[in-house]
Amino acid sequence: MRSIGLFIDGLMQYNFLQTALITSILVGIMSGIIGSFIILRGMSLMGDAISHAVLPGVAVAYILGINLLVGASIFGILASLLIGLVTMKSKLKNDTAIGIVFSAFFALGFILISLAESATNLHHILFGNVLAVSDSDLVTTAIVLAVVLIFVVTFYKELLITSFDNTFAKAYGLKTQVMHYSLMLVLTLVTVTALQTVGIILIVAMLITPAATAYLLTNRLSHMMIVAAIFSVISSVIGLYLSFTFNWASGPAIVLTAAIFFSVAFLFSPKQGIIFKKKIS
């Protein structure tokens, strides 16, 4: 356990490690909250798609020297609109539309990134490098968290009803499409921020694994979001410690930790755990 002492010493000593810790916590909170809606709406694949689809936006932002969030948001929303369009205007099912659009965007992003090779590091974008987060990135992350919290608090009722019973929401005249695309926009912002800690490829895990863990343990949406955020934060902090200590990429370290929490909940959840269920049956 000497390594924990070293980690804490490091936290006291190094500014970069403090920034990384705070970023991990902020990203953990927002991905737990938005992830809850993603899994309840059956949109895990969509979450994966949007996170991959922001890659060309990241590349373009680097090339043009504009804010990452702007570039990524444009491509994130563009991808969700295209997915919606292909689903509506063709006989294809939604998952096929998602697969086509996100892989194309990701491929485009990959090529654009290699064109801009000198400016950035593809490996860090794909797998995350939370130890390299700058102070200005931290400020951006804090702003995105504020946006997420304001969005969820303001539209809690609408998010709940469109996730739970979309037909009822439509029948009383709620603009369910507006809610869908607003959520996609917020998801894009979360994605770009989470890119720093876990990287593009593993963002979907941050969105769905802690939320799925919480889903097994709770019976109310508000509790689920809080528990998801807590699991997400704990996984992020432990992952950061592992990353610092063993020099692992931060993304895989965080995601594996989250997956271990999920496995424990899956086996031992008092309501839905498979071990407990066996005992009562």
Next chain:
Amino acid sequence: MIKVRDMTVAYSGSPIFTNLSITFEPGKITGIIGPNGAGKSTMIKGLLGLIHKQGGEITLHDKPVSKQLKNIAYVEQRAALDLTFPINVFDTVMTGTYPNLGLFNIPGTKEKEATSQALADVNLSEFSQRQIGELSGGQLQRVFVARAIVQKADVIILDEPFVGIDMKSEAEIMSILKRWQAEGKTIIVVHHDLNKVTKYFDNLVIINRGIVASGTTTEVFTKENITKAFSGDLSTILFSDKEPENA
């Protein structure tokens, strides 16, 4: 009063019905019956604007229905919902207050009281903290009727509310429908069980890809109309021993 004029709905080119016109009266329970695939649910969804219409005008109190959708409570067929959603009975019923709250407002004391009252009306007070997946089919249907109560709408539309539920729940739902009827609300029920038609409905609409007949139940529920919409065999069975009762 809700009026449908010249409604046409088609799925990928082939029309379900063309220029359908019908009026639903307040203070009446109107049943909609018809064989499978007759377009019962489609008609309801067209009326609510849930599906694309090729034409038609729908008014409530002589104004376009699209501007006053919150004044219609819609109880969908149960099967369509995710019953593992993390929500309890109380919160499910309370979503019925959302239409009148509008954006940015959250349910307060008044809405919570209305929710408790509605749960008591359908005899589910003791289940208020249960997760919705832990209820029986009949209890669940009563939850959605309670949600329609708190919406305080002038029109209530129920799609197959009695499918797969116990007798007690059916009777309780029916007593709520009678209460709404006494309050002068317009109640529309899509129904499939022909046996209870005369007992349940004041007015009846028989459809089969268009209106076959509509009017008071006694006028409409005849051997001739059932033969037209369903089949001769069915009407013979239905009306053989009940002829005196219906005549």
